[in-house]
């Protein structure tokens with residue numbers, strides 16, 4: 482009689498546990514750093530086969546029945562012949578080590594499964610999950626059939642016994658059920674991964690199309706204005722100073738269009754170009770030098786405190802652009818003057834940059850929209866500046882946290898992982 486349901490469940494657990502581990506450690510990761518190779522699968526299935534043998538469903542006069550064939554079938558179907566051969570070698574090696582009358586039969590049944598796999602492989606290859614599951618069940622039934630046939634020859638008197646036949650039928654059912662359950666789980670996991678990939682792609686396309694719509698809308702305005710000025714300039718007898726003023730305005734509008742396009746282009750290239758070790762204090766000083774004239778024009782005092790210093794890793798130009806975007810927003814948020822505090826410190830393994838302004842602030846609803854394309858409350862704004870900043874910090878492995886309340890200003894906290902300081906050169 483089959484020992485107990487408990488042994489079957491134990492075998493099934495050995496077969497399914499690695500699937501959950503694969504899901505958590507590999508498939509759920511956003512960036513798959515791990516690439517499965519044939520021998521990984523072959524080795525894992527071999528170990529699972531040995532574990533199954535340690536908890537057999539039936540032990541009878543040197544005959545051991547367990548779900549090791551399922552491990553072999555999975556290895557063959559999902560990682561190919563080489564993986565299957567490795568699994569078979571590991572399992573049979575252990576079977577030979579255990580010894581007993583069933584050893585030869587076990588080896589023979591594995592050879593017959595490998596042969597059947599070769600006959601079936603052309604039929605199901607490249608035809609998706611369902612044929613693969615059917616193939617797995619056929620191989621499983623074939624495997625049990627082989628065991629039955631071999632042992633009918635070896636243990637003839639016992640196997641003619643109706644009780645033993647019933648037992649083999651029971652085993653065939655349990656093994657087929659197991660192979661179906663395991664392949665079903667694997668197929669489900671693979672399909673989910675494909676779907677996730679497709680959703681990611683769609684999301685990216687949606688973002689690009691939204692951005693493209695916003696950019697073309699934003700670029701059309703300056704172009705229309707420029708066209709108007711050029712038309713004005715064609716008027717005969719136009720005074721020279723007016724002509725100059727129109728040219729200046731047209732150039733200003735073209736610069737604005739160019740600015741919008743360059744912000745859009747910098748967004749569509751989220752990966753870093755040139756990764757360097759950046760000294761946080763040095764980059765902040767650079768940005769404050771640039772923003773200071775603009776700030777003083779708007780009666781904004783820029784106060785910098787660079788007490789704690791550390792280095793981060795990233796693209797220098799993008800990091801500067803990110804800080805500049807945030808600083809510029811802060812100045813723009815203080816139309817009647819105020820102060821912009823920039824502090825850099827080190828908290829554990831992270832660099833913390835705080836940009837605090839005394840500007841108009843934002844409501845919780847506005848704060849929630851920050852970092853999304855389109856969102857801008859200024860006339861000349863593109864709504865891309867903060868989005869770019871969020872992108873850059875994310876690519877550097879950090880995050881931005883914004884706090885604000887209307888009338889009392891805004892505080893941006895950038896937390897970026899530190900790297901060991903290196904000799905950093907300024908450009």
Ligand code: ADP
Nearest residue numbers: 810811814857858859862863864865866867891
């Ligand atoms: P843009 O500056 O082109 O409008 P941004 O993405 O840089 O686009 O900013 C989006 C919007 O977020 C701004 O229009 C502004 O309303 C709001 N914002 C950003 N930073 C601040 C800040 N420091 N204080 C108040 N509002 C801000």
Ligand code: MG
Nearest residue numbers: 806810866867
């Ligand atoms: Mg801005």
